[in-house]
Amino acid sequence: MISWGTLYYALPATSTAIARDTGWSVVLITTAFSAGLILSAAAGIPVGRLLDRAGPRLAMTVGIVVGAVGLVAVAVAPSFPLFIAAWCVVGLGQSATLYQAAFTVINTTFGARRGTALTVVTLAAGLASTIFAPIAVALTHGLGWRGSFLILAGILLVTVGPIHATLLPRRWLHIDGVPDAGARADPFRVRRIARSRPFLLLQVGVTGLALALYALTINLVPLLTSAGLAAAAAATAFGLVGVGQVAGRAFFAFGRGTTTVPAVTAVAAVAVIALAGFAAGAGALPAAIGLAVLAGAARGSLTLIQASVVVDRWGTANTGHLTGIFAAPVTIATAIAPAVGAALLQATDATITALLCAAVAAIGGGALLLGTTTHRDPRVATRHRTHQ
Known part of the structure; x- marks a missing residue:
């Protein structure tokens, strides 16, 4: 914090x-x-x-x-x-x-x-x-x-x-009875995983959803004001994105995992519905508030998916290196998202911006779901799996 x-x-x-x-x-x-x-x-x-x-x-x-x-x-x-x-x-x-x-x-x-x-x-x-x-x-x-x-x-x-x-531990603790599970792995394993179809699909999925959600929510105040809401009302809706984000994360505290097919499908669907909803409901405060909470919930849940997806699928071996590779495009997407959203608003209007963000989220959600359901390559499977 x-x-x-x-x-x-x-x-x-x-x-x-x-x-x-x-x-x-x-x-x-x-x-x-x-x-x-x-x-x-x-x-x-x-x-x-x-x-x-x-x-x-x-x-x-x-x-x-x-x-x-x-x-x-x-x-x-x-x-x-x-x-x-x-x-x-x-x-x-x-x-x-x-x-x-x-x-x-x-x-x-x-x-x-x-x-x-x-x-x-x-x-x-x-x-x-x-x-x-x-x-x-x-x-x-x-x-x-x-x-x-x-x-x-x-x-x-x-x-x-x-x-x-x-x-923090000086060295990695024992995981599943295997000492230093974070460091022991086939030296070519990271490369095989990072180039595998499931990894790339999951990476594209999380990156696409992050780009769409951050591009719109970071620019929510100018988007809502351009659609006719007063500045104070737009700021209120923007503040509730954080509430939705915390609620989305808290929801998974009692679930069975963030990277199951139902969970991934739900997060992608909520993201697309919320972003597309701004195309029609951005000018009404009740709708804007509800959509802001939904978009925040999708954003918060996506963070947990990013945190879990690599280890859920490939285990704990070399998790630092794999997580770094996986997160690189996601971090870049969140870095450029504010500028992307602002540029879309300047070039088009609130409706088209919301629809374009929803389309990107739909593509990302589809890739994420495909990556979740694609079978693992047995050459990159690991015995050192932990379960949520």
């Missing part, structure tokens, strides 16, 4: 103040933020290998230090090029700190209890924007945005740093 709040949500909450103080446009500031996210996606693959080989304590503690250094660099950046460079450093910290690394730890160490653990972590992280956006705004009001980022860097370092350095 603290890592997401400081390394991710602080910038969107303070971008207007940064623009006002520096003269850089909000678009440029958001571009710097997206550059860090894209680098985070690329860095996630070697970070995943490091997690597999060295264990979580070293990699994730270093990630916190790098992230804190990046936030300090953001605070003192005297020019826009150095501001971009600073967010790239933050991106390196994100790759070893946020969901991707946390999911690897949980999937490799929690065994049969990992479904509950994943839900708890994502529910807590779902509160990050609720808690840290107001904190960042208040700090900026009192100390300026540069002082705010310095304080946030200190909060990250002194709270999360000791957690990672002392409470």
Whole structure:
């Protein structure tokens, strides 16, 4: 929760103040933020290998230090090029700190209890924007945005740093009676899995759904206002996306898994229905509120699918490396989604934007369902499976 709040949500909450103080446009500031996210996606693959080989304590503690250094660099950046460079450093910290690394730890160490653990972590992280956006705004009001980022860097370092350095296991624990299951595998296995049809279908499915859901929901306020809603009403609907996100994750806390065929079908269907619904109901507040909650629920559930799908299908061996490969295009999609949604709104209108996002979600949902139902290649099967 603290890592997401400081390394991710602080910038969107303070971008207007940064623009006002520096003269850089909000678009440029958001571009710097997206550059860090894209680098985070690329860095996630070697970070995943490091997690597999060295264990979580070293990699994730270093990630916190790098992230804190990046936030300090953001605070003192005297020019826009150095501001971009600073967010790239933050991106390196994100790759070893946020969901991707946390999911690897949980999937490799929690065994049969990992479904509950994943839900708890994502529910807590779902509160990050609720808690840290107001904190960042208040700090900026009192100390300026540069002082705010310095304080946030200190909060990250002194709270999360000791957690990672002392409470995470130094080496991977025994899974299903097999020592170091996270690191022991056929050296060619990762390549075979990453090139297999099920892996690619699942990857395309999650990426497509993420792109569609984030492109519309991040731009929900301008979409709803362009459809005729007042700004305050649009903001209310936008805030309820977070409520739906938490509700979607909580729903799976009592289920039998997030990557079963019924679960995947339900999430894809809800995403398509919600996004298509905005084409017809964006101008009415009750409909906009209901659709925002549904879109949020699909977004929240998709996070759990991404967290579970690799281990559910291929087991815990080399989960860090495989998770890094799987998450790279998903992270890039979420990084560019705000710009994609804004460009669609500018070039078309709310109805066409919603329909295009629904079409992308339908393609992604179809690929996800195909990947879920496609049989595994026996050459990449593993004995080291854990069950949710």
